[in-house]
Amino acid sequence: MTEFEIASSLEEALALVAEGYRPIAGGTDLVVAARTGRAPLPGRLVSIERLDELSGIEPTTEGLLIGAVVTHARLMRTQSVIDDFTALADASALVGSPSTRNVGTIGGNVMNASPAMDTGAPLVVLNAEIVLRSTRGERRVAAADFWAGPGRTVAEPDELCVALAIPNQPDGSASAYVRLEYRRAMEIAVVGAAARVDLDGRGRIIGASVALTAVAPTIVAVDGATEVLAGRSLDPATLTDIADAASRKATPISDLRASDTYRRHCVGVMARRAVEAAFGRATGDPIAVPVNRSTGIGAAR
Amino acid sequence: MTRTFDLEVNGVAYPLTIDPGRSLLSVLRGEIGLTGTKEGCDDCECGACMVLIDGQPVNSCSLLAAQAEGRSVTTIEGIIDGDRLSEIQAGLLDEGGVQCGFCTPGMIISATALFARNPDPTPDEIRVGLSGNLCRCTGYGRIIEALAVDGVGRADRPAESGS
Ligand SMILES: Cc1cc2nc3c(=O)[nH]c(=O)nc-3n(C[C@H](O)[C@H](O)[C@H](O)COP(=O)(O)OP(=O)(O)OC[C@H]3O[C@@H](n4cnc5c(N)ncnc54)[C@H](O)[C@@H]3O)c2cc1C
Ligand code: FES
Ligand code: FES
Numbered sequence: 031m032t033e034f035e036i037a038s039s040l041e042e043a044l045a046l047v048a049e050g051y052r053p054i055a056g057g058t059d060l061v062v063a064a065r066t067g068r069a070p071l072p073g074r075l076v077s078i079e080r081l082d083e084l085s086g087i088e089p090t091t092e093g094l095l096i097g098a099v100v101t102h103a104r105l106m107r108t109q110s111v112i113d114d115f116t117a118l119a120d121a122s123a124l125v126g127s128p129s130t131r132n133v134g135t136i137g138g139n140v141m142n143a144s145p146a147m148d149t150g151a152p153l154v155v156l157n158a159e160i161v162l163r164s165t166r167g168e169r170r171v172a173a174a175d176f177w178a179g180p181g182r183t184v185a186e187p188d189e190l191c192v193a194l195a196i197p198n199q200p201d202g203s204a205s206a207y208v209r210l211e212y213r214r215a216m217e218i219a220v221v222g223a224a225a226r227v228d229l230d231g232r233g234r235i236i237g238a239s240v241a242l243t244a245v246a247p248t249i250v251a252v253d254g255a256t257e258v259l260a261g262r263s264l265d266p267a268t269l270t271d272i273a274d275a276a277s278r279k280a281t282p283i284s285d286l287r288a289s290d291t292y293r294r295h296c297v298g299v300m301a302r303r304a305v306e307a308a309f310g311r312a313t314g315d316p317i318a319v320p321v322n323r324s325t326g327i328g329a330a331r
Numbered sequence: 332m333t334r335t336f337d338l339e340v341n342g343v344a345y346p347l348t349i350d351p352g353r354s355l356l357s358v359l360r361g362e363i364g365l366t367g368t369k370e371g372c373d374d375c376e377c378g379a380c381m382v383l384i385d386g387q388p389v390n391s392c393s394l395l396a397a398q399a400e401g402r403s404v405t406t407i408e409g410i411i412d413g414d415r416l417s418e419i420q421a422g423l424l425d426e427g428g429v430q431c432g433f434c435t436p437g438m439i440i441s442a443t444a445l446f447a448r449n450p451d452p453t454p455d456e457i458r459v460g461l462s463g464n465l466c467r468c469t470g471y472g473r474i475i476e477a478l479a480v481d482g483v484g485r486a487d488r489p490a491e492s493g494s
Pocket of ligand 3: 468
């Protein structure tokens with residue numbers, strides 16, 4: 031039988047986690063895994079989703095601090111996220127269905143560490159840090175270094191994710207996240223890609239970052255996205271080059287949903303579309319959140 | 332270790348002593364006896380188990396009942412107001428949006444939350460609002476049409492048939 035505590039303060043939650051209690055937020059991974067028989071419900075649970083300390087979306091001088099129990103529904107509707115960290119809003123808006131988004135949290139998504147998690151690639155291209163806390167203290171880990179394998183992170187078992195810290199993006203920068211999906215809801219990414227594009231005052235690309243979903247044991251960044259894109263216009267040759275760079279980075283598996291060959295090809299298409307959408311947004315094109323829904327399934331056009 | 336607490340469902344506080352690993356769905360149906368909320372997949376896929384928690388739609392099969400402590404739960408039994416069907420319920424009946432009816436409680440819960448947020452949704456917004464609810468009978472067309480009818484979801488009217 032399960033032991034269940036509702037933490038009334040962050041301190042209490044940290045103490046219980048140090049004793050071996052497993053945190054539960056929305057439960058949309060944890061409880062569903064138990065229901066489907068993938069992993070039994072942990073014997074001791076501490077519910078953290080009501081903690082005020084973890085519920086904020088706070089602008090700081092460095093950027094935005096998003097509390098770990100902020101839900102996808104809140105993220106996709108928060109104006110500062112939509113305006114400045116758009117790829118993250120794109121991703122949260124695609125998670126599950128309205129009910130999944132009402133209870134599923136960003137901290138749960140990050141800690142669950144699925145290779146198909148939607149917020150991961152956006153967090154990587156936005157240079158976010160995962161803020162971890164335990165009774166021993168607080169530390170931050172760059173999103174790019176955070177995931178260690180399917181279901182595994184570099185966090186210690188006694189560490190709670192308390193927040194995601196996303197730095198202010200440079201002027202002229204914009205981002206987007208696109209995924210390939212077979213259905214418009216209750217679906218996880220077949221493959222996906224996030225892109226950030228930085229423009230100078232004259233609209234030329236001076237920096238870029240691309241990260242990929244569901245093509246490796248963890249979210250992976252594409253090597254040398256800036257080198258591929260900087261100084262070039264987004265003509266077909268440039269877009270083919272970024273698609274090729276993404277496909278080269280992919281080491282996908284074959285499963286019921288897609289073969290490795292198909293995933294490798296499609297992640298290039300998603301990378302190209304994410305770059306196009308991010309570039310469009312950087313130049314003032316009003317591409318609504320999420321890109322998938324505003325421009326057609328899995329498409330950025 | 333069991334957990335003892337009151338669960339507020341449709342405005343009534345039900346005292347419970349349960350294994351906190353149990354789902355809200357199993358407690359609603361098995362302990363409280365409110366069987367309007369359906370178990371389709373018990374797997375967070377179908378939406379038949381949808382309830383409102385503090386006004387927001389949630390799959391009750393995949394939420395622990397203990398997570399709902401201190402929250403306000405509304406089931407399909409709490410949507411009808413005395414002998415008056417809600418506009419959404421009546422609209423679905425009138426327009427043929429109900430066939431076997433198994434998905435209907437969940438559909439109505441999702442639609443109720445949608446209309447509370449957005450009283451005049453477009454058909455596409457209705458599709459997104461109901462995107463967590465599967466129906467094996469209607470093909471969705473009649474459901475979307477029923478909810479897109481002008482006036483649905485905006486006022487209660489007397490029940491035309493028994494619930
Ligand atoms: C029908 C359905 C559709 C889905 N669709 C998508 C989708 O499209 N894209 C997607 O990415 N995901 C999807 N998911 C997965 C899931 O909804 C998300 O990953 C969600 O963000 C998980 O958050 P949660 O709060 O529910 O996590 P929980 O289930 O509460 O927790 C998940 C894991 O993280 C740990 N944890 C939670 N919070 C913390 C914390 N603050 N610190 C440390 N550890 C913590 C828990 O112990 C557990 O191991 C879907 C799930 C379902 C059921
Ligand atoms: S019974 Fe809960 S989603 Fe199917
Ligand atoms: S009416 Fe039968 S499942 Fe919807």
